[in-house]
């Protein structure tokens with residue numbers, strides 16, 4: 001088995017796009033995977049992810065588990081007129097990162113990959129499934145089913161500014177990345193991800 005064969009979770013956002021470029025630079029053989037979990041911005045994300053794949057000469061697989069979005073809560077999946085959250089609102093979908101990793105691990109077995117890669121960055125404890133503790137526990141769970149699979153999350157200690165710096169060094173076309181939580185085809189400039197993006201790029 002090729003020990004540098006990896007399933008890369010690619011959302012088309014800055015973090016996962018930088019991850020795909022980082023893996024390419026580090027000579028991994030990648031298959032990119034987009035998970036449609038019924039989030040509102042999926043079309044714009046798929047478009048961005050496809051552009052990244054085109055630039056890296058990679059294929060993009062799309063897994064549709066969209067129905068789960070109707071049963072989950074949060075700004076990523078609920079209609080704006082259903083939202084009734086007090087600020088600060090979070091770009092959070094319950095169990096999302098475990099959901100993504102499990103799907104990638106399923107595909108990894110089919111493709112004889114022994115890594116799944118996810119572009120988690122430091123959230124300073126704001127997101128429970130974006131921590132080193134989460135990664136270690138998720139890794140144990142995946143390894144119970146398949147001891148050969150490991151999780152690559154090389155950016156888990158980096159903040160957003162450090163990711164942007166790395167993206168520049170790797171030549172990531174950050175202008176094609178998409179990271180809004182609310183709008184279907186543009187950056188709304190009011191959601192948490194847009195505010196973070198605006199502050200980062202200004």
Ligand SMILES: [Zn+2]
Nearest residue numbers: 180188191194
């Ligand atoms: Zn937005």
